[in-house]
């Protein structure tokens with residue numbers, strides 16, 4: 026039942042605007058995988074519209090041809106990489122279809138293949154705001170961010186992608202087009218929250234974060250907020266990890282910032298590789314980057330002064346009073362964009378460094394676990410300790426305000442990679458035992474399936490299997506992602 030009996034060249038007979046490229050054509054190479062896993066599809070379709078996708082999927086369903094969806098290919102789990110079968114690429118489905126503005130309700134409807142950065146800009150041009158902002162927002166596309174329920178630094182205040190999905194049009198595995206709607210607006214997620222197939226039977230909730238395993242997401246209607254608020258950002262340096270965490274705890278006692286990101290010494294060294302990054306504080310063991318919204322100049326001044334005062338107190342206690350002078354600030358658009366670039370350099374340069382060890386059996390091993398924020402100090406301390414014992418260097422950065430820092434290892438060979446994976450599993454077990462989760466934003470994909478059983482019971486995995494079979498009876502979609510095709 027699972028073998029593909031269809032003839033790919035027959036696909037060309039389906040009347041459609043979509044371009045089909047077959048194996049052997051060098052244009053296919055650029056689409057083969059995502060950031061972490063190369064694939065090898067038999068053919069690729071550059072889909073033009075929902076009707077085309079519907080016809081193509083009906084054909085694939087009929088012939089049990091595996092289908093994988095590919096957005097911006099910035100995924101970190103191998104989910105957009107296809108081993109055989111057909112790859113449906115969305116880059117030509119990149120239009121904004123509709124705007125709706127009435128009273129307080131504002132929505133935009135767009136095709137799945139629009140770059141998130143382009144969408145956010147178009148929304149901002151209408152004096153509105155779409156908050157989801159993964160660091161990769163310029164290269165990731167809307168459909169990919171919904172299929173992974175992406176987050177980003179502003180998720181601390183604005184929640185996850187899930188919180189902004191009003192409705193969607195999908196193409197089911199058998200080619201049927203369906204419209205899914207949400208009744209009431211969701212309240213914003215305060216923490217990373219990922220449950221495979223969302224622990225719900227609501228079809229719309231199921232699609233968000235389903236990593237292309239249940240249906241093709243073709244069009245999305247998104248809830249928008251009024252124009253983005255003004256905010257400032259600061260980057261402060263600390264002589265120890267402990268003092269940086271003291272600052273986080275102190276800050277949260279009086280306010281929840283818009284974003285709060287952690288950067289350890291090694292991650293700072295990757296950031297420093299960016300050409301436009303100024304000389305950073307020598308000897309810093311950690312840095313924090315945070316954002317604060319304000320509505321008036323007076324509030325801007327007040328929030329800044331308050332945070333600086335608290336920072337100075339903590340640096341004084343840590344015996345590094347003068348370090349407060351090294352704090353960098355951004356409040357103009359140009360300065361904030363620069364900060365954003367600096368933050369983006371960290372995963373980009375880590376990915377680049379890790380790529381050079383792929384042929385050696387090495388590469389990047391990165392975590393996506395999260396813990397309740399009060400556990401963050403302990404979690405980070407144990408990671409460094411365990412990594413040292415394994416003679417592996419942990420590079421830690423990311424969304425610490427949500428208890429969600431990413432631990433990265435650059436494994437130079439197969440043995441280091443195995444040991445790093447082992448540490449990752451241990452970290453995830455601890456995260457779950459402490460009330461957190463194994464995966465806060467990247468998804469499970471093809472590379473992290475072993476983590477699933479740490480978080481969910483076998484009964485839940487059974488439930489997921491049943492959902493998958495209901496939506497995709499021939500198991501053609503996203504093969505190898507989240508759960509494996511059962512033996513049958």
Ligand SMILES: Cc1cc2nc3c(=O)[nH]c(=O)nc-3n(C[C@H](O)[C@H](O)[C@H](O)COP(=O)(O)OP(=O)(O)OC[C@H]3O[C@@H](n4cnc5c(N)ncnc54)[C@H](O)[C@@H]3O)c2cc1C
Nearest residue numbers: 096097098099100104159160166168169172176236237242
């Ligand atoms: C430098 C860097 C920084 C990153 N920072 C963040 C971050 O801050 N926050 C975060 O959450 N993630 C981050 N990521 C991970 C990644 O960018 C996100 O997971 C993003 O949402 C993936 O979008 P994409 O368009 O690239 O999807 P892809 O990688 O192309 O695909 C991801 C998944 O979505 C599925 N998919 C794609 N399109 C569709 C569709 N139309 N219908 C159904 N399924 C579909 C694919 O099959 C696959 O399972 C980062 C990655 C990089 C490389």
